[in-house]
Amino acid sequence: MRRTKADALQTRESLLDAAETLFAQQGVSRTSLQDIARAAGCTRGAIYWHFKDKADLFNAMMARTTLPMEDGLAQLDAPGRTDPLADVLQSSMNVFHQIVHDPRTRRVFDIATLKIELVAELDGVRRRHIEVQENCAQHIGHCLTRAQAAGRVRPDLDPAMLTLTLLAIVNGLIQNWMLEPGRFDLCETGRSSLTLFLDGIRPQAGVAR
DSSP, X not given: OOOOHHHHHHHXXXXXXXXXXXXXXXXXXXXXXXXXXHHHTOOHHXXXXXXXXHHHHHHHHXXXXXXXXXXXXXXXXXXXXXXXXXXXXXXHHHHHHHHHHOHHHHHHHHHHHHSOOOOGGGHHHHHHHHHHHHHHHHHHHHHHHHHHHTTSSOTTSOHXXXXXXXXXXXXXXXXXXXXXXXXXXXXXXXXXXXXXXXXXXXXXXXXXX
């Protein structure tokens, strides 16, 4: 019986679901493609029909969760934005909220931060991770540069340095929260930390720079 496009898409989703479950349970390195195929009720050949290798499969699993967040970051560069610092804060808060309240997002972030070794077999994952970080940095950097040009960020500060610092705050909070989610409120702590940072880079009235 000839398979339809819908059948192929369903098989692909089943493989991604199985990979997500197994990676979360036993880690990425300890999960084989055969394990994933078996759990999805497919043959190993089905995996290679849809994915080049384990790294390609892993990146596809991450993309279906993280791409909406990347699209949200892209909106930071949309025309008509009038408060770049508020946009940066809201975009970061959206990420925190999705991680806390969406089980799939929380699971894939747990895999990406705690269940993976970036060995040679997964070099494609490392390269994709760098690409995502660079993309995030580009959008945030544009926002901070616009804010500085509008007089909302101190002129003596380097937007590239500020971008790295902000990303370090966001990534650090997420990784620490993933270790023990009940230890602190990610959304509340994230808002307080980023507000403190953003307030600290604004020009202070009556203070010469």
